[in-house]
Structure formats: structure tokens, C-alpha cells
Amino acid sequence: LKLEKKAKGKLQKQICQVVLDHFEKQYTAELGDAWSSVRDVLTSPWCWQYAVLLNRFSQSPGLESSLAEQGYHPAFPAALPYLPAAFRCYTRAAPGRFPAQKHQPGRLKEYYLLNAASLLPVLALEVKDGEDVLDLCAAPGGKSVAILQCACPGHFHCNEYDDLRSRWLEQTIESFIPDPFINLVTVSKLDGRQIGDLQPEFYDKVLVDAPCSNDRSWLFSADPQQAVLRLMQRKELSSLQFQLLRSAVQALRPGGSLVYSTCTLSRAENSDVISLILSSCSNVMPVDISGMARGVSQEFTLLSGMQQHELLVLPEKGRAWGPMYVAKLKKVS
Numbered sequence: 001l002k003l004e005k006k007a008k009g010k011l012q013k014q015i016c017q018v019v020l021d022h023f024e025k026q027y028t029a030e031l032g033d034a035w036s037s038v039r040d041v042l043t044s045p046w047c048w049q050y051a052v053l054l055n056r057f058s059q060s061p062g063l064e065s066s067l068a069e070q071g072y073h074p075a076f077p078a079a080l081p082y083l084p085a086a087f088r089c090y091t092r093a094a095p096g097r098f099p100a101q102k103h104q105p106g107r108l109k110e111y112y113l114l115n116a117a118s119l120l121p122v123l124a125l126e127v128k129d130g131e132d133v134l135d136l137c138a139a140p141g142g143k144s145v146a147i148l149q150c151a152c153p154g155h156f157h158c159n160e161y162d163d164l165r166s167r168w169l170e171q172t173i174e175s176f177i178p179d180p181f182i183n184l185v186t187v188s189k190l191d192g193r194q195i196g197d198l199q200p201e202f203y204d205k206v207l208v209d210a211p212c213s214n215d216r217s218w219l220f221s222a223d224p225q226q227a228v229l230r231l232m233q234r235k236e237l238s239s240l241q242f243q244l245l246r247s248a249v250q251a252l253r254p255g256g257s258l259v260y261s262t263c264t265l266s267r268a269e270n271s272d273v274i275s276l277i278l279s280s281c282s283n284v285m286p287v288d289i290s291g292m293a294r295g296v297s298q299e300f301t302l303l304s305g306m307q308q309h310e311l312l313v314l315p316e317k318g319r320a321w322g323p324m325y326v327a328k329l330k331k332v333s
């Protein structure tokens with residue numbers, strides 16, 4: 001109890017009331033009863049959990065046994081559809097974070113700490129060796145690193161519009177990917193909305209991990225005035241997300257597929273954006289990911305009633321993963 005109190009004290013951050021009030025209204029309407037348990041997790045950072053994604057390019061012999069000693073177990077069932085053999089990720093029910101590794105030039109990191117739900121879009125993308133892959137909004141690079149744990153793309157284009165974040169992305173790639181493989185990776189600083197025009201029908205797979213109202217971090221906005229401004233500009237995000245998706249569709253070869261993801265619960269930025277792209281692009285079809293959703297339902301709490309091409313992970317105590325929305329689409333012609 002003493003330890004828990006200490007951890008609570010250390011992680012006590014100031015909740016931004018204006019954001020909480022806004023979410024309370026919107027998410028009660030959209031999620032019904034499920035919202036109150038999600039809210040309990042989002043507003044209690046001392047309950048947050050972190051998964052440990054191992055780097056297949058730099059393995060330390062004692063790491064897995066040390067994780068097991070601390071109560072970690074594989075995050076995904078071995079029989080899960082799309083789970084590549086080399087992909088190893090560990091979670092545990094207890095909150096807290098495994099010690100992070102510092103960036104050391106010339107030295108590869110052995111693992112990446114992340115919200116386990118962030119791996120679902122990557123697994124849904126089902127990247128195979130030799131495929132040309134675009135990560136449209138890539139910084140800081142957690143999902144880019146995860147994609148390279150799954151397969152060895154023919155060419156892997158990681159893009160990030162923001163200058164500072166793009167440098168962060170480069171550093172992440174350097175810290176995880178060794179020499180021969182790093183040559184497969186290109187990092188660019190383009191506006192993702194333009195890549196479809198610049199490289200039409202170029203990629204087999206595209207990940208659109210879109211900028212969104214990041215529910216977890218918005219709740220702890222330090223500046224209430226900035227928070228109010230963000231809430232007012234929230235509608236513009238849906239339009240940016242739609243344009244990024246349209247660009248991703250253009251960048252796909254016929255037969256290629258894309259995964260769209262966000263870390264918000266907001267329907268306007270999730271299902272509504274996907275419905276709009278499906279209704280406005282006649283060459284795009286939904287892809288069924290309900291097999292994956294069933295396969296991960298032990299570790300993740302999913303909102304029921306979603307369509308077969310989408311899922312929404314709801315944070316819950318002891319399974320504090322998400323929020324994470326994932327949808328998969330295919331370009332047919």
C-alpha cells in the first residue's frame with residue numbers, strides 16, 4: 001500500500017478539467033456505460049502499463065528471463081492470425097514501466113517500451129518480406145520499429161512532417177535497426193497529404209497512424225487556454241485525417257492495403273473518417289479484421305458492436321491498453 005501511495009504521488013499529474021468535461025459529454029454519448037471505466041484509467045497514470053517490444057536485431061541473453069522473473073508474459077497468443085515468428089512482445093498486469101534504455105550512438109537498443117495496443121495496427125498491416133511499405137505519419141517511430149520486427153520490406157519509407165519529430169524518428173531508427181537493414185529505410189519530411197500525388201501506386205502497404213486528439217495526453221494539458229483552443233480546432237483533425245487517408249489510397253498499388261489508426265475514442269476521427277473514405281472512393285473496400293479482434297480479446301478490451309473492418313481498444317484496469325482505433329482497407333483497382 002505504501003509503495004502504491006508513493007507511485008501515485010510520483011505520477012500525480014494535474015488533470016485539465018475543461019478537457020475532462022468535454023470528453024465526459026462526448027464519450028458518455030458515444031460509449032455509454034463503458035466510458036466511466038475508461039475514464040478511471042485515463043485519469044489515473046499510476047495504473048498505466050507499458051509493453052516491452054524486443055528488438056530482433058539486438059538481443060541480450062538474459063532479457064527474456066529477467067522479464068519472466070518480473071511477471072511479464074507474451075502479449076499475444078502464438079496462434080494469433082498475422083503474428084510473425086520473430087515478433088516478441090511482453091506485458092504484465094501490474095502497472096509500471098520496465099527501465100528505459102538511453103540512446104547511445106553506435107549502440108542498438110534491445111527493446112522499445114510502448115502501449116501494447118499500438119502494435120495492433122502493425123499486426124493488422126500484415127507486412128511480408130519484400131513488400132514496399134509506407135509509414136505516412138511515423139514519428140517518434142514506435143510502429144516503424146515494430147514493422148521491422150515483423151518482416152523485411154523491399155523498401156520502407158518512413159515519413160514525418162514535423163521537423164523536430166522527424167529527427168526523433170531518425171534517431172529511433174538508428175537506435176534499433178542495424179546496418180544492412182537500415183539501407184532499406186528512407187526517412188522523409190513531407191506533408192503526408194502530398195505523397196499520393198508524388199508516388200502514385202507505389203506501395204503494397206501503407207500505415208496511416210494519424211495525428212488525432214490524443215485522449216491520454218490531452219487530459220493532462222498543462223495550459224488550459226491551449227486545451228480550449230485544441231478542443232475548438234478538433235473538427236479540423238477529421239479533415240486532415242481524411243486527406244491523409246486519400247493520399248494513402250493514391251499511394252497504394254491496386255491490390256495493396258492500408259491500416260488507419262488513432263489513439264482517440266472520438267467517433268468523428270475514427271469510424272466517421274473511414275465511412276467517408278469508403279463512400280467517396282469506389283476502388284476501396286473494407287477488410288475483415290474480426291479474426292484478429294477475437295484473437296486478442298484476452299489481453300485487450302474491445303468496444304462491442306464495431307464493424308468487421310475496425311476495432312476500438314478501451315483501456316481497463318489491469319488491461320490499461322489503448323485508446324486505439326484500427327481499421328483496414330484494400331485498394332481493389
Ligand code: SAM
Pocket residue numbers: 118136137138139140141142143144159160161162165190191192193209210211212
Ligand atoms: N506512428 C507514430 C509512432 O508509432 O511512433 C506516431 C504518429 S503520431 C500519432 C502522428 C504524427 O503525424 C505526429 O508525429 C505528427 O507530427 C505527424 N503529422 C501531422 N501532420 C502530418 C502530415 N500532414 N503529414 C505527415 N505527418 C503528419
